[in-house]
Amino acid sequence: MINSNRTRSFLKLPIVIAMATAGLAAQQASAHGYIESPKSRAFMCHSDGGALNKNCGAATYEPQSTEYIGRPNESGFSHFPSNAQACTGDFLQCGPANGTIPAGGLLRFSGLNEQTASRWTKVKVKPGPQNFTWHYTAGHATRYWQFYITKKDWNPNQPLTRDSFEKTPLLDQPWPSLTTPAPAMGKTHHTVTIPSDRSGYHVLLATWKVHDTDATFYQVVDMDIDNDTGIPSNWVTVGSVQPEALTIGDKVKTRVFNAKGELNAKQVVLDINSAELAKADVWPHELAKKVNAAKLGYQIGMLNDKDEVVPNYGQNNILVNKGSEIVNVMIAKEQAAKPGELSITGMQSEYTLKDGKVELHFNAIAKNGEYTVKATVFNAKGESVAFQQAPAGNTPHFSLPLNNVSAGDYDLVVVATSKKGEVLQQSARFTLKAEAGSGEGGNEGGNGGEGGAKYDYVFPNGLKSYKAGTVVLQPKDGKTYECKPGAVAGWCTQWTSGSNAYEPGVGFAWQSAWNAK
Numbered sequence: 001m002i003n004s005n006r007t008r009s010f011l012k013l014p015i016v017i018a019m020a021t022a023g024l025a026a027q028q029a030s031a032h033g034y035i036e037s038p039k040s041r042a043f044m045c046h047s048d049g050g051a052l053n054k055n056c057g058a059a060t061y062e063p064q065s066t067e068y069i070g071r072p073n074e075s076g077f078s079h080f081p082s083n084a085q086a087c088t089g090d091f092l093q094c095g096p097a098n099g100t101i102p103a104g105g106l107l108r109f110s111g112l113n114e115q116t117a118s119r120w121t122k123v124k125v126k127p128g129p130q131n132f133t134w135h136y137t138a139g140h141a142t143r144y145w146q147f148y149i150t151k152k153d154w155n156p157n158q159p160l161t162r163d164s165f166e167k168t169p170l171l172d173q174p175w176p177s178l179t180t181p182a183p184a185m186g187k188t189h190h191t192v193t194i195p196s197d198r199s200g201y202h203v204l205l206a207t208w209k210v211h212d213t214d215a216t217f218y219q220v221v222d223m224d225i226d227n228d229t230g231i232p233s234n235w236v237t238v239g240s241v242q243p244e245a246l247t248i249g250d251k252v253k254t255r256v257f258n259a260k261g262e263l264n265a266k267q268v269v270l271d272i273n274s275a276e277l278a279k280a281d282v283w284p285h286e287l288a289k290k291v292n293a294a295k296l297g298y299q300i301g302m303l304n305d306k307d308e309v310v311p312n313y314g315q316n317n318i319l320v321n322k323g324s325e326i327v328n329v330m331i332a333k334e335q336a337a338k339p340g341e342l343s344i345t346g347m348q349s350e351y352t353l354k355d356g357k358v359e360l361h362f363n364a365i366a367k368n369g370e371y372t373v374k375a376t377v378f379n380a381k382g383e384s385v386a387f388q389q390a391p392a393g394n395t396p397h398f399s400l401p402l403n404n405v406s407a408g409d410y411d412l413v414v415v416a417t418s419k420k421g422e423v424l425q426q427s428a429r430f431t432l433k434a435e436a437g438s439g440e441g442g443n444e445g446g447n448g449g450e451g452g453a454k455y456d457y458v459f460p461n462g463l464k465s466y467k468a469g470t471v472v473l474q475p476k477d478g479k480t481y482e483c484k485p486g487a488v489a490g491w492c493t494q495w496t497s498g499s500n501a502y503e504p505g506v507g508f509a510w511q512s513a514w515n516a517k
Contacts, residue, residue, distance in 0.1 A: 034064040035206055035219040036135035036187065038123040041102060041112055042066055042219060052121040054242045054315075055280065057111030058508060061501045064137050066104035066112065068096050068216045090146060091162070091207050095216060098161035101205065104218040108509055112220075117156040117201060118302050118312045121240070122224040127196045132221075134188045134208060141211040142175035147192045148205040156201055160220070165205055170194070175211075199227035233307050239318035239329035241287065241300060243280040246272045249336030252287055254318075256298065258325040266296040266326075281314040287331075288316050298326055341367040342416045342424035345478035346397075352433045353407065360400040363475040364390065364414045366424065371416040375400060378411045385410070397458045397475035407434035455480045459504060466492040471517060474505045480517040481505060488513055 034043045042063035043049035045056030049063065059066070096105030103109035132147065148165040158164070171192045192204070202225055208217040246252070249272065256266040270287045272278050277286060288300035288311030298320045299309040309319055318329040346362040364373050375398050377386040385405055390396030402410075409431050416424040456462070459472040459481075466472070468489040471482045481504035483492040491502045491513035501507045504514040 032064050032067060032215075033134050033136040033208060033217055034066075035132060035221055037131070037133040038125060038221055038223065040206075040219040040221050041120050042109075044121050045112075052240070052242075054244060055111060058106075058108040058501065059112055061499050062109075064135075066102070066106060066109050066218050068104040068106075068218060069214055090209070091148065091165075091205070091216075092167060095207075096218065098163075099159035101160045101162075101218060102220045104216075113159060115156065115159050116314075118315060120222040121315070122201060122222045125194055125223050125225055127194045127198065127225060127227055129191050129193050132190045132192050132204075132206065134190070134206070136186055136188075143209040143211045144172065144174045145188075145190060145209070146173075146207045147171040147190065148207075149195065149198065150202045150204075152197065154202070156203075160203065160205075164203070170204075194223075194225060196227070198225050200225060233303065234321055235299075235303060235307065235309065235319040236322055236324070237317050238298070238320050238326060239331070241284045241316040241318065241331055243284050243314045245280045246278040246283060246333070247336060247338075248272055248275060248278055250278070251334040252283060253332045253334065254287075254291060254298075255330040255332050256296070256326055257328040257330075259327055263326070266298070268294055268296070284316050285311050285313045288312065297321075297324060298329055338368040340369050340371070340416070340418060340422050340424050341365075342371075342414065342426050344412070344414055344426050344428050347412065347428045347430060349429075350431045350433055353405070356404050356406070358402050358405070358432060360398065360402065360412065360430075361473075362400075362412070362428075363397050363478050364416065364426075365476065366416040369418040369420070369422065371418050371424070373414065373416045375412060375414045377402060378413065379405070380408050380410070397473065402432075405432060407432050460495055463493055463495060472504060474503075477505050479505055481510075481514040482517055484513055484515055 034040055036043060039049050039052075040063065041053060042056070042059040044052040045054075045059040046061070046063045051060075095101075096103070100106075100110065100113055102112040102115075134145070146169040148169050150160075150164050151166055154164045171190060173190060202223050204221040204223055206219045206221065208219075210216070251272065252270045254266070254268045256263045268287070268291045270283060270290055272283060277283050284300075291298065291300045292309065292311065298318060300316045300318050301309040301311045302317060303319070304310050320326045320329075343365045344362055345365065347360070351358045351360070360377070362375075364375065366373055373390040373396050375388050375390070376384050377400065379385050386400055386402050388398055388400050390398065409429060412428045412430065414426050414428075418424075455471045455473040457465070457470070457472045459474050466483050466489075468483055468485040470492065471480055473480050483489050491509075492504075494502045494513075495507075501509045502513045504510050505516065
């Protein structure tokens, strides 16, 4: 039961603010803050946190946005209790539903809610005072921070609930002034005392309650508490195995190094020869079994309470005995060659000439390699009447003008040639009609996509100019998308090749920023 009358007791502890200018490589418009040290579960999903956690979903791009908004019936949120109003109380009074706490109740961050004893990379800490650092990417007037720890008898193989945590926070710390925001692009440092009666795997929950909105930010830190009370370990971690789905025909190899270089004789190779073995959580277990049986001076698995290395389904550590010459073990993946694929999208079956001219807009999508893509149009006599070579890239959009042409049947032939010499070809037949019509050509705007839809830009051209109402053609699917109105229009410009959460029709969160036309 939750005590709705619980009184908060503030510990008057100093807060140290360190201003910083470095942030995430790709910050989103919804960015706010995350636990930087010790690294939180969400931060370790991001490249800036070492990408030590895999298959995290949206947290891979936005570890700073696990933000619970305490308003009912808001799309994408779940609540505790089910009829919650604006959440003005602390973690025990309201907030995300049990089982959705690491994600702050947000569906798009639900990958963070998975909970087993071995799912997440853990940070080593000692009992006693520890410095926890919040890193901010947007400032908010602040009420308080709270830090909770899991109970001594918590079950690490069950979803995190309020009952998983002690009811009294380890630290309950107010911000000195409700009207002064925590620093944008800055940090706050908090001294949290880890209990001396905890050892092994525990989760610390940190909440940051802001004052100028209804939001509370949630971060969990997966800790391995070294209490010096168990069996002293004989093992040193020199690498890790991260799960990811593979394909039949792939190979996974260990690369073993000492201080002088690579030890090729200690390499172990696992052939991915079945669909079962290709599964993300299966092959790491089988690789661990094979390595451990080879007795080459390193082991793969997780340590049990007897200091034994046991193969694990999913993430594993790579360990050596103390004093070993081996200093690093890496996992290399050799992917089987995949045949190339080429497709044409956006072509119409008929076009209407205007003054003997028409402009074709289409996309040529080449997959599984680096290709040079060329497009040629032939008339019924087999004569080439137009040609264009696309700039570098595997998903080019073509704006191909046909001039001084007559009515009749034509063939568009697209040829993609890889660097290795592989040649792919696709063709599309279309008809030009002689009747006077209203078809319009264009470069950025004009007819584009299927059915002659209008657009302002071919994505991502003109990216910084996107605003509410901007229509773009997505060359990857030949469809058009309109930037939504309101504050979310800022997300339409949030794109890089390595961070494409809001890319129209492609990114996992594109519907937050765009409407399909």
